[in-house]
Amino acid sequence: MISADALRLSDATLPSLPGAVARPAYDRGKTGIGIVHIGVGAFHRAHQAVYIDSLLGDEPDWAICGVSLHSSEVRDALRPQDGLYTLALLGEQPSQRVIGSIRELLCARDEPAAVLARLADPAVRLVTLTITEKGYCLAGDGLDAAHPDIVRDLASPDAPRGAIGYIVAGLRLRERHGLAPYTVLSCDNLADNGGKLRRAVLQYAERIDADLAHWIDTKVAFPRSMVDSITPATDDSLRERVERELGVHDAWPVQREPYTQWVVEDRFCNGRPALERVGVTMSDDIAGYDKAKLRLLNAPHSTLAYLGSLMQLETVADAMREPLLSGFVERLMREHIVPATDLPSGFGAGGYVDAILERFRNPAIRHLLSQIAWDGSQKIPVRLLATIADALAADRPIDRLCLPVAGWLRFVVRQAQAGVPLVDPMDAALSRAGRTATGDAAHDIAAFLALEMVFAPLSGDTRFVDALRTAYAALGEASREQVASALLAATGSSHA
Known part of the structure; x- marks a missing residue:
């Protein structure tokens, strides 16, 4: 009082x-x-x-x-x-x-x-x-x-x-x-x-x-x-x-x-x-720092939001207490996002990643995964798809990078089939694709990739399409156990 x-x-x-x-x-x-x-x-x-x-x-x-x-x-x-x-x-x-x-x-x-x-x-x-x-x-x-x-x-x-x-x-x-x-x-x-x-x-x-x-x-x-x-x-x-x-x-x-x-x-x-x-x-090089933040802070945030929500977790700190999820996010950052990103001169990538992981673990900040999950159609292209495009251009592996994208799509399907509107400017189109999802990876991914405002030009790259289908299939029906299994497989593979 x-x-x-x-x-x-x-x-x-x-x-x-x-x-x-x-x-x-x-x-x-x-x-x-x-x-x-x-x-x-x-x-x-x-x-x-x-x-x-x-x-x-x-x-x-x-x-x-x-x-x-x-x-x-x-x-x-x-x-x-x-x-x-x-x-x-x-x-x-x-x-x-x-x-x-x-x-x-x-x-x-x-x-x-x-x-x-x-x-x-x-x-x-x-x-x-x-x-x-x-x-x-x-x-x-x-x-x-x-x-x-x-x-x-x-x-x-x-x-x-x-x-x-x-x-x-x-x-x-x-x-x-x-x-x-x-x-x-x-x-x-x-x-x-x-x-x-x-x-x-x-x-x-x-x-x-x-x-x-x-x-x-x-x-x-x-x-x-x-x-x-x-x-x-x-x-x-x-x-x-x-x-x-x-x-x-x-x-x-x-x-x-x-x-x-x-x-x-x-x-x-x-x-x-x-x-x-x-x-x-x-x-x-402000653009370089903006890119670093988008890819090394915001992309892991989205990864935690979608995969963590599927695992029925509530906050970023909750998600970071799940060893499989936090381990996957750290590996994604250090092994896939940093090498695929042109960072500013003198930028200390290792220290920046360390600081972000510490921020994510802070129990005093109650950052809701449900809120970070808003506006996926606007966030996923700049946070993850751009990194995937750069990795493909450099002939780097993209399997792990595709798992959070597949997590977003599984999140959309879950919300749509439960009749829950998305907080997203593309709610109508995304929910329509989500409602018609059958669980078959080829069918569902084709429906989402038709949303060119989100996925073009990657939707025409067979390497991306195949990797996204594989990641989507690995999540199964996206139960907590199936997400954990997909994370274990992704983290345990040395060349994913």
Whole structure:
């Protein structure tokens, strides 16, 4: 139960916190705002804001102004706390850390002038975003000019409401006043996030002012980035736990796993914080890191999701406690995915695999297999089929790589024949194929391979077709015992 009369976390109560609780190792009063972050949700506060918190002791000019575009909830929760909040790390030894890098919180809906003034502040040299893909108002790789938010902001560009509108309005003010622009850094999980954001901003600016668009094109940097850390939602149990540990009330703590990764393209136009000092990887090969994450983290996740679900397991940690399944996943990663993937220069594949397996085993993270199993038609092609294609091109074996693909198909059949809809944009087509499945591998695989949006061009490669049929047949009716048998056979074969 949260105490009604508990003191609130704030600068004033920081000294009273227990010694085990980490807190800002710098004088917050001597920091200056150099970053505006749009989309100040849980992931940002558990991820980028933590890196900046670690940096401010050496570089105090990079504190954050957090901007929410529409909701005032974060502002209203954290302003009375002087922007302070607790990060709970969910490991075998849980810990708490108070983060102080957010010095100002604004809600653009209520305080548009303050947001624009902050964007026009010469001290601000970096604007970062975590607004999810829909916040970019994209159509393909460019701007969706018909999106209602874009239509509205183009009609009133000096009074924007959306992220693209605010970015351009801020840059327009700086261009008018002869100020250097800020770098715009997307931190959303979106392939080529910097490139897509740049194109959207330029296309929007061109509709307002061709000269402004040219200035942005030649002066503004849009680095690409990749982020990774599991951040479960905040709930009352977290609030209660934090209050017990701190002895004060925190209206909006956040939580995440201990592991965190941030890779940033080193392309800035107006200086940058020394991010590499606090564990950020600076690289020009963001696509390579994206590929590594897709294949070495996301593909094993999908493998656990489908084969684990067939074995009637519930969470990733549960699946990793099954020796046959965890052993298969590790072997798949080390012997088949790593050799078939062109990884970034200097990338430590062995250490990365070790870290992923440790993350999967973390019992404090309750990551549901059923949730990871969503949207298989979108995930399987990039997570597994692309690796299979590369392995075939290099004349490498693909039998083990095909087992999780077959597991997905058996999962689809099970759901369809039980009358359970899939959480998948191709639910209708997949469920139709699943309902007509007979158990005969040749018949069932032919029906699924007809879904060219998923399987082309591999559907025309007899090596893939034969390997997928064999894997599908090995799973039988996909009972727990049959899946275990298939995993034993696959793991025990030295040349699968």
